[in-house]
Amino acid sequence: MSLTFSLAHLMGGIILLCAFLQLSQRRLAAMVTLYQLEALVLAAAAFWQGYAQHEINLYLTGLITFALKAMLLPWGLREIVQRFNMVRAVETALPMAAAMILGLALIGIAVLVVLPVTMHAISLTREDLAIALSVVLLGLLLMIVRRNALAQIIGFLSMENGLVLAAIGMPGMPFVAEFSVALLVLLAFLVVGVFLLRIREHFDTLDISGLEDIERRGR
Amino acid sequence: MLGFAFAFIATVLHIVLCFVGAPLVTGIINKLRAWALGRRGPPLLQPYLHLARLLRKITLVPDTATDLFTFWPLGAFLALAVATMLIPGFTTGMLTADAGDYVTIIGLFALARSATMLGGLETGFGFGGAGAAREALFGIFAEGALLVLLLAFALLAQTTSVDGIATAFRTAHIGISVSLGFALAAMLAVALTETGRIPTDNPSGHLELGMVHEAMVLEYSGRLLALLDYGGMLRLLAWMNLIGTIFLPFGMAQATEIFSWPGGLALWAGKLLVMAVALSIFEVSRAKMRVFRVPEFLGAALLLGMLAGVFLFVAARIGA
Numbered sequence: 001m002s003l004t005f006s007l008a009h010l011m012g013g014i015i016l017l018c019a020f021l022q023l024s025q026r027r028l029a030a031m032v033t034l035y036q037l038e039a040l041v042l043a044a045a046a047f048w049q050g051y052a053q054h055e056i057n058l059y060l061t062g063l064i065t066f067a068l069k070a071m072l073l074p075w076g077l078r079e080i081v082q083r084f085n086m087v088r089a090v091e092t093a094l095p096m097a098a099a100m101i102l103g104l105a106l107i108g109i110a111v112l113v114v115l116p117v118t119m120h121a122i123s124l125t126r127e128d129l130a131i132a133l134s135v136v137l138l139g140l141l142l143m144i145v146r147r148n149a150l151a152q153i154i155g156f157l158s159m160e161n162g163l164v165l166a167a168i169g170m171p172g173m174p175f176v177a178e179f180s181v182a183l184l185v186l187l188a189f190l191v192v193g194v195f196l197l198r199i200r201e202h203f204d205t206l207d208i209s210g211l212e213d214i215e216r217r218g219r
Numbered sequence: 220m221l222g223f224a225f226a227f228i229a230t231v232l233h234i235v236l237c238f239v240g241a242p243l244v245t246g247i248i249n250k251l252r253a254w255a256l257g258r259r260g261p262p263l264l265q266p267y268l269h270l271a272r273l274l275r276k277i278t279l280v281p282d283t284a285t286d287l288f289t290f291w292p293l294g295a296f297l298a299l300a301v302a303t304m305l306i307p308g309f310t311t312g313m314l315t316a317d318a319g320d321y322v323t324i325i326g327l328f329a330l331a332r333s334a335t336m337l338g339g340l341e342t343g344f345g346f347g348g349a350g351a352a353r354e355a356l357f358g359i360f361a362e363g364a365l366l367v368l369l370l371a372f373a374l375l376a377q378t379t380s381v382d383g384i385a386t387a388f389r390t391a392h393i394g395i396s397v398s399l400g401f402a403l404a405a406m407l408a409v410a411l412t413e414t415g416r417i418p419t420d421n422p423s424g425h426l427e428l429g430m431v432h433e434a435m436v437l438e439y440s441g442r443l444l445a446l447l448d449y450g451g452m453l454r455l456l457a458w459m460n461l462i463g464t465i466f467l468p469f470g471m472a473q474a475t476e477i478f479s480w481p482g483g484l485a486l487w488a489g490k491l492l493v494m495a496v497a498l499s500i501f502e503v504s505r506a507k508m509r510v511f512r513v514p515e516f517l518g519a520a521l522l523l524g525m526l527a528g529v530f531l532f533v534a535a536r537i538g539a
């Protein structure tokens with residue numbers, strides 16, 4: 001087992017751990033911190049892969065990840081948390097334990113799906129792919145089990161981290177695709193930020209149950 | 220024959236060092252905690268003085284307690300003492316290596332826990348009952364998590380004895396495995412709960428609503444309390460040894476080779492010191508969580524343990 005693989009694997013594991021722990025946190029501040037740690041490790045993983053694969057593009061990916069996702073977005077998220085005064089625990093749609101058990105099941109599913117599909121690939125890549133898919137699914141789950149709009153954004157961002165993790169592990173991912181994904185995430189974040197302000201103006205809260213109310217009345 | 224003699228001496232040395240050094244470890248942690256908070260802190264030898272003072276005091280038995288009241292501290296202490304002897308410290312291959320495995324150690328910790336719980340219930344006093352109920356609630360999750368972790372360790376090391384796990388992790392090229400990372404996180408959560416440290420219980424507080432361990436030993440005094448407190452110190456050292464043995468097995472000595480002992484002893488002291496620093500910094504930077512949040516905390520540990528197992532099955536299927 002080479003050092004290249006061990007380190008990449010370890011970083012993948014830490015990212016998965018962060019994604020999983022986000023499910024167990026009730027406070028937005030803790031979720032943002034976990035997200036920041038996740039992005040930092042992801043940037044480190046990208047640099048490491050760039051060094052291992054001798055790929056200049058991966059350094060760029062790492063740089064973008066570091067500047068955008070590990071610095072700018074957490075700062076913006078914290079700003080929103082402060083401004084909207086959401087330092088206390090947010091509501092969950094599911095009990096915490098049920099959400100975590102679901103998360104575990106999703107990781108199991110990711111593993112079971114990835115393994116047979118990639119039978120002919122190198123074993124090392126497959127496990128990394130399984131981790132990346134798990135992170136994506138956990139991000140989705142996080143978006144489902146939180147009622148708070150900001151928590152859902154964190155889930156979305158965490159999901160995107162999983163995609164990048166999958167991309168840097170595979171040799172030959174075109175840089176243009178990654179770059180556009182990163183830009184898209186930034187744009188989405190800006191749009192959602194404006195959207196949050198609107199929700200806030202209408203309902204005085206970021207709990208999206210108000211939206212569901214309107215939807216029901218509309219039907 | 221010579222090897223046996225060396226193993227015997229190593230075992231005796233381990234037991235003596237653990238039993239003599241346990242209060243010192245507690246003293247160091249208390250001192251570091253105080254430093255981290257910007258205080259001067261009690262002297263390092265304070266736990267010894269504390270125990271000596273308790274031994275001089277009169278032992279009172281409440282009128283409502285049964286005859287078994289004096290038995291429970293002894294039972295808890297004996298279980299913890301045996302666990303301390305079984306868990307390797309500075310060396311592998313001690314004589315006690317084959318006497319018990321990981322499951323035995325979990326069982327001994329559980330035995331100590333139930334003896335303390337029964338001691339708390341003995342007087343029929345409100346706080347003791349509340350403390351025992353909480354301890355039982357934590358115990359369900361903590362022991363479940365430990366048993367799930369056994370799956371991961373046994374799959375990796377092909378053995379369930381702690382000594383064998385340490386040897387396998389040190390010699391075989393396990394590498395940096397994701398499962399071990401998960402297992403470490405789970406193990407730390409359980410260890411903090413079991414030893415009654417900050418996120419789940421406050422070791423230094425008599426805050427009535429939040430206390431767990433302190434509530435159970437509230438009615439004990441004199442020698443019985445000394446026994447319980449000393450047992451608590453032994454438990455802390457035993458847990459640090461357990462984590463050090465499984466996750467930081469590098470540089471452990473061989474019991475049969477006397478020349479590897481000094482290095483092993485020095486590294487052991489170093490590992491304990493690092494863990495003490497980490498624990499004290501963690502403790503002063505965290506707040507105690509609400510009692511009913513603890514099952515959630517331990518449930519996360521349980522799931523992390525399962526995750527470790529899941530990834531090992533994956534690795535086994537892939538053959539990586």
